[in-house]
Amino acid sequence: MRRILSRGESKDQKQDGPPRGGWIYGSFNGNSDEGMKTLQRKHMITRTASFGSPMMTRRRTSSCTKDLTDAHGHMSSTGKFSMLEFSMMYYRQNIDRYEALQSSTHGLQDSIKLIETLKLSTIKKRFLTRDNETPKQKKESWSWKEQAEAVKWSSVPLEKSLLKLPTDEMDKEAVECFSSILMFMGDLPMPEPITELDCVFRILKACHQQPELKDEIYCQLTKQTTNNKSSNSNSCSRGWRLLTLLCCWFVCSDILKPFLLTYLQQNAADPSRTYYTIASTCLLALRKTLKHGGRRNVPTSDEITAIMEGKLSKRQTVYLPGSQSGMTVNITPYTLVKETLEEICTKLGIISQAEMEEYAMFALYEKGAQSGADNCIRLKKEEYIMDIITQMRLHQISCTLLFERICWYYPLHYDVISYDCTNMMYHQAIQLYLDGWLIALPPSGSKVPHKLTEDIIQIASLMWRIGTNDDEALHLDVCVEFVPDLVLTYKILSPTQIFDGMAKCLKHLDPMTSTELDFKIDVLDILRRWPMFGASFYKAKCQTEPKLGGKCILAVNRAGVHFLDSDSQKCVLSYPFTEVISTRKILTDTIEKLDFKVGNNRIQKIIQIETNQAGDIVHIIGQYIKVLNSCAKLSS
Numbered sequence: 001m002r003r004i005l006s007r008g009e010s011k012d013q014k015q016d017g018p019p020r021g022g023w024i025y026g027s028f029n030g031n032s033d034e035g036m037k038t039l040q041r042k043h044m045i046t047r048t049a050s051f052g053s054p055m056m057t058r059r060r061t062s063s064c065t066k067d068l069t070d071a072h073g074h075m076s077s078t079g080k081f082s083m084l085e086f087s088m089m090y091y092r093q094n095i096d097r098y099e100a101l102q103s104s105t106h107g108l109q110d111s112i113k114l115i116e117t118l119k120l121s122t123i124k125k126r127f128l129t130r131d132n133e134t135p136k137q138k139k140e141s142w143s144w145k146e147q148a149e150a151v152k153w154s155s156v157p158l159e160k161s162l163l164k165l166p167t168d169e170m171d172k173e174a175v176e177c178f179s180s181i182l183m184f185m186g187d188l189p190m191p192e193p194i195t196e197l198d199c200v201f202r203i204l205k206a207c208h209q210q211p212e213l214k215d216e217i218y219c220q221l222t223k224q225t226t227n228n229k230s231s232n233s234n235s236c237s238r239g240w241r242l243l244t245l246l247c248c249w250f251v252c253s254d255i256l257k258p259f260l261l262t263y264l265q266q267n268a269a270d271p272s273r274t275y276y277t278i279a280s281t282c283l284l285a286l287r288k289t290l291k292h293g294g295r296r297n298v299p300t301s302d303e304i305t306a307i308m309e310g311k312l313s314k315r316q317t318v319y320l321p322g323s324q325s326g327m328t329v330n331i332t333p334y335t336l337v338k339e340t341l342e343e344i345c346t347k348l349g350i351i352s353q354a355e356m357e358e359y360a361m362f363a364l365y366e367k368g369a370q371s372g373a374d375n376c377i378r379l380k381k382e383e384y385i386m387d388i389i390t391q392m393r394l395h396q397i398s399c400t401l402l403f404e405r406i407c408w409y410y411p412l413h414y415d416v417i418s419y420d421c422t423n424m425m426y427h428q429a430i431q432l433y434l435d436g437w438l439i440a441l442p443p444s445g446s447k448v449p450h451k452l453t454e455d456i457i458q459i460a461s462l463m464w465r466i467g468t469n470d471d472e473a474l475h476l477d478v479c480v481e482f483v484p485d486l487v488l489t490y491k492i493l494s495p496t497q498i499f500d501g502m503a504k505c506l507k508h509l510d511p512m513t514s515t516e517l518d519f520k521i522d523v524l525d526i527l528r529r530w531p532m533f534g535a536s537f538y539k540a541k542c543q544t545e546p547k548l549g550g551k552c553i554l555a556v557n558r559a560g561v562h563f564l565d566s567d568s569q570k571c572v573l574s575y576p577f578t579e580v581i582s583t584r585k586i587l588t589d590t591i592e593k594l595d596f597k598v599g600n601n602r603i604q605k606i607i608q609i610e611t612n613q614a615g616d617i618v619h620i621i622g623q624y625i626k627v628l629n630s631c632a633k634l635s636s
Helices: 054-060 064-068 083-090 092-100 108-127 135-140 144-150 168-185 196-209 213-224 235-249 257-268 276-292 301-308 337-347 385-394 419-434 450-467 476-482 485-489 495-506 516-527 614-635
Strands: 314-319 327-331 359-365 376-378 399-405 536-542 550-557 560-565 571-575 580-587 592-599 604-610
Touching: 083 092, 083 144, 083 213, 083 257, 092 144, 168 196, 168 213, 168 235, 196 213, 196 235, 196 301, 213 235, 213 257, 235 276, 235 301, 257 276, 314 337, 314 385, 327 337, 337 359, 337 385, 359 385, 376 614, 385 399, 399 419, 419 516, 450 476, 450 495, 450 516, 476 495, 536 614, 550 614, 580 614, 592 614
Parallel strands: 314 399
Antiparallel strands: 314 327, 359 376, 359 399, 536 550, 536 604, 550 560, 560 571, 580 592, 592 604
């Protein structure tokens, strides 16, 4: 843009136009009057609608994501998408000014000319003395300093919202939220009986009840953390912590998104910056919120207090089968279930991403805490750990987090996994064995296979050796504790046969040459050859299949989907995953139903069951099919 020089002024003299260099994302490198980068003409756009109008959305959202990130997904540091640029396009002070002069414009070109006119008025202002300006000229004159002040820290409460909001009530709420921010940061006296927690809850409640205010609050917090010159030394840090809280809970609009991400990225890119660490935390939290939707439950006062004190990490115990003390993991307000799963798997020696998919976390509720609901619920990988804990505390329910293996497709790598992992799988498998789920009974009138009775005695002997080396303590009434009740109920073996078999077998199990871990591995090696090994069992009711006769047990393992008799646990129907065409969950007012479409290209049928674990069944079947498809692609 050509500049008019005054009489006697050279080109080397200081200019009054837009300052040059040093303007980044709304900060002034510590000095309020330092230069700012002039926005290019193509980035200047006017508007008459309120914030978030389709006119502005079409202009910005088409290229935001492409220009914003590099090949590694990191934010651009080219100066684009600064909060100054955002304020010039969306802040109320500019929109009101443009609308006041908009009557003579009819299109985009006219709007751009209008902005250039406003900018030119600043340059021409040097030829007019303040005494010669009319009140209207003083009010409408455009200056870079005025734009800069809009995105800088202020100790004065707002008279109106930064953004143009749909209603006057929202505008009033935005002003009150800014006052709450000032009070929380210590820049405004806090009258009694208002507390810091009251200020935080006021802001969170406003964002939750009126989603249009989320962008407004984000803009207020970026303003208060930019060039903060408060006399209160804790002001800026408390503003950043409040911004952390917001980034964990609320998604910003697509219009604000690139500008807010750039602001956080610029602060997190330089380790020499005072708030580099907390800016990195905000950036990570916001990215997760944008991807997963943010936290769902209202935080407890304890969690808010911890975040405001800068305590973002919390130690949480997750229990594994067979572990009394559990495993301790560190969680943050934005930690996902998936991340905790991966952390535990890594500690257990499971490094393959595909094998990590075979594990899941569960929340074990106190019995009777939720009437009519299961007391053990699988957690979705996209859930936030702290949301689960918060929900339990709000309802005063005791809850324990569990970690288990739900799919058993990949082999057991005893050479690479840790002792804790082998111990976990042993206890998980042995519990199913003692409950009788893994034993497949022969048809009525058929003789029990010798191999089955041999394996039962071998497992009982190994379990005895894992628990003790005192063979003299073995008695008839003790040995039956190491076999499933099903064995005695259906007279597969008598107590005498079990005792004699164990006494004979223990002679070959020398504790001096083998360790406890070796015995546990031997048990797993025996069980993994059984047809139902690694299966997940679900109680159900089926009225569409006459062979099942009502109540049944659904078992899912790497061999496919199996329908078992509820009494004898004999396999009545079995379908490999190649014959499972689809599953469909049906929700009713009283119970969940699940449709299985099975068969091939020529013959198909639908088996419908009633169960309260339809979601878990669909998940585990989908997981096995996913693994099978992945292995098929690798082999081809």
